[in-house]
Amino acid sequence: MKNALVRLGRLTESFFAEAGGIFILLGQILRFSTRLYKDRSLFIEQCVSVGLNSVPIVLLVGVFTGAVSAWQTNYQIEGYIPIRYLGLGTFKAVIIELGPVLSALIIAGRVGASIAAELGSMKVTEQIDALESLAINSVRYLAAPRFYASVFMMPILVIFADFIAIIGALMTATLLLGIPSATFFSEIPKFFWIWDIFAGEIKALIFGGTTALIGCYIGFKTEGGAEGVGRSTIRSFVLSSILILVFDYILATIFF
Amino acid sequence: MIEISDLTKSFNDKPVLRGVNLSIKSGESVVIIGRSGCGKSVLLKMMTMLLPPDSGRILIDGEDITLMDDQNLYRVRRKIGVLFQGAALFDSMTVQENITLGLREHTDLSETELRRIAEERLELVSLPGILDLKPAELSGGMKKRVGLARAIAMDPKYVLYDEPTTGLDPISADAINNLIISLNEKLKVTTIVVTHDMVSANKIADRIIMLHRGVNFFEGTPEQVKNAEDEVVRQFIEGKADGPIKQVIVKEQPREWWRGKRF
Numbered sequence: 001m002k003n004a005l006v007r008l009g010r011l012t013e014s015f016f017a018e019a020g021g022i023f024i025l026l027g028q029i030l031r032f033s034t035r036l037y038k039d040r041s042l043f044i045e046q047c048v049s050v051g052l053n054s055v056p057i058v059l060l061v062g063v064f065t066g067a068v069s070a071w072q073t074n075y076q077i078e079g080y081i082p083i084r085y086l087g088l089g090t091f092k093a094v095i096i097e098l099g100p101v102l103s104a105l106i107i108a109g110r111v112g113a114s115i116a117a118e119l120g121s122m123k124v125t126e127q128i129d130a131l132e133s134l135a136i137n138s139v140r141y142l143a144a145p146r147f148y149a150s151v152f153m154m155p156i157l158v159i160f161a162d163f164i165a166i167i168g169a170l171m172t173a174t175l176l177l178g179i180p181s182a183t184f185f186s187e188i189p190k191f192f193w194i195w196d197i198f199a200g201e202i203k204a205l206i207f208g209g210t211t212a213l214i215g216c217y218i219g220f221k222t223e224g225g226a227e228g229v230g231r232s233t234i235r236s237f238v239l240s241s242i243l244i245l246v247f248d249y250i251l252a253t254i255f256f
Numbered sequence: 257m258i259e260i261s262d263l264t265k266s267f268n269d270k271p272v273l274r275g276v277n278l279s280i281k282s283g284e285s286v287v288i289i290g291r292s293g294c295g296k297s298v299l300l301k302m303m304t305m306l307l308p309p310d311s312g313r314i315l316i317d318g319e320d321i322t323l324m325d326d327q328n329l330y331r332v333r334r335k336i337g338v339l340f341q342g343a344a345l346f347d348s349m350t351v352q353e354n355i356t357l358g359l360r361e362h363t364d365l366s367e368t369e370l371r372r373i374a375e376e377r378l379e380l381v382s383l384p385g386i387l388d389l390k391p392a393e394l395s396g397g398m399k400k401r402v403g404l405a406r407a408i409a410m411d412p413k414y415v416l417y418d419e420p421t422t423g424l425d426p427i428s429a430d431a432i433n434n435l436i437i438s439l440n441e442k443l444k445v446t447t448i449v450v451t452h453d454m455v456s457a458n459k460i461a462d463r464i465i466m467l468h469r470g471v472n473f474f475e476g477t478p479e480q481v482k483n484a485e486d487e488v489v490r491q492f493i494e495g496k497a498d499g500p501i502k503q504v505i506v507k508e509q510p511r512e513w514w515r516g517k518r519f
Contacts, residue, residue: 130345
């Protein structure tokens with residue numbers, strides 16, 4: 001019993017230490033927001049790495065997300081709800097939920113893990129110490145551009161994902177389910193609320209920031225050579241994914 | 257001038273440094289020796305506050321860097337060049353970008369000017385014509401030289417070397433030793449070298465300081481160290497496994513990087 005309590009105490013202490021570390025890093029990154037214009041070359045470089053290079057995978061995920069949504073919606077509503085609502089159902093599911101969450105999970109794997117691996121490898125080879133010894137703040141130089149690039153690029157990627165997902169859904173509906181495109185789009189204007197897109201974009205922004213923040217935090221804390229870098233990569237992906245799902249729930253209860 | 261007083265550092269409640277006191281004069285060439293895990297590299301990192309001490313004072317030109325805010329600390333760091341054990345070159349950058357990164361961040365020099373300075377520094381370390389190579393294309397010895405060129409790029413007053421000859425063949429190691437001596441003379445810098453390579457220590461040092469049991473155990477010229485009668489010093493310089501030095505090695509633990517940071 002005593003051992004269990006001691007272990008629980010240690011776990012609690014470690015949880016608050018980690019959470020505190022993440023918030024301190026976030027605070028430092030926010031402090032460097034004023035330097036963003038001066039550091040624009042680093043920011044643009046990261047926008048290319050986070051955003052542009054992720055477009056193909058996000059589009060691929062988007063098209064299949066839309067296609068499977070249309071197919072599953074058809075399966076669930078067939079016989080109960082008029083088929084003209086299929087387009088609306090798919091559209092709402094993609095814009096509000098599937099687009100932001102699936103894109104964020106893919107980015108957590110592609111970008112978050114790569115940030116953790118890159119910074120982790122720099123940490124274990126003393127490159128971060130070298131940066132600091134050159135009087136360059138490592139949070140400003142490494143973490144801030146990655147964080148702001150993720151926050152900026154994630155909503156743009158989600159717009160791409162949403163668009164291509166709806167095309168995927170439309171293709172499935174027209175080519176495989178035999179639903180005319182006019183029927184597919186017929187109910188969308190009646191129930192289209194701009195807030196849905198806005199909420200999806202806010203989610204994307206928060207998911208992007210979370211992924212980069214966790215990647216940077218875990219990268220900076222890496223220890224133990226190549227094995228440590230590998231561990232950090234996995235931890236970053238797992239923690240980002242969990243936080244994305246938790247924040248998704250919290251934001252859903254706030255927004256809708 | 258660097259003055260260190262009563263410096264202590266523990267990792268996981270295991271003391272590594274128990275009260276180090278040092279005074280290093282400008283222009284001096286000091287070599288810190290001691291067996292692996294005795295806290296030499298920890299001490300070197302503390303001289304630039306890459307690792308904060310538990311207690312004690314570190315005065316660089318009369319300013320206590322342990323009490324400084326980030327802005328002042330970065331100002332002092334610009335006076336110090338560091339050559340890391342594995343050179344710690346930035347993988348994603350070319351040799352030129354590595355050497356000029358500090359200047360690019362802290363000055364408004366043009367690209368032509370930066371290239372000229374990088375070429376000059378490379379010539380000083382006897383490695384001209386490799387500006388556009390990436391670190392992956394360099395040998396171990398070349399990496400150390402480029403690391404050194406980067407360390408001296410901002411005309412530092414102090415140059416710190418962490419195990420500069422470790423991992424090099426004897427000829428390359430001797431070339432690095434000669435380079436350290438020649439830079440010390442040409443640039444009039446204060447040189448602080450951490451090593452357990454006695455050949456290197458004897459060649460470079462004006463003064464050798466031996467760390468043992470967390471304190472500066474012995475100090476003297478290379479000649480005085482060679483003739484020391486103390487058993488601990490003799491065991492170390494003669495490289496004998498049997499003798500009074502038998503303590504457990506305490507490895508440096510990673511610091512919690514957020515400690516001491518402000519936002």
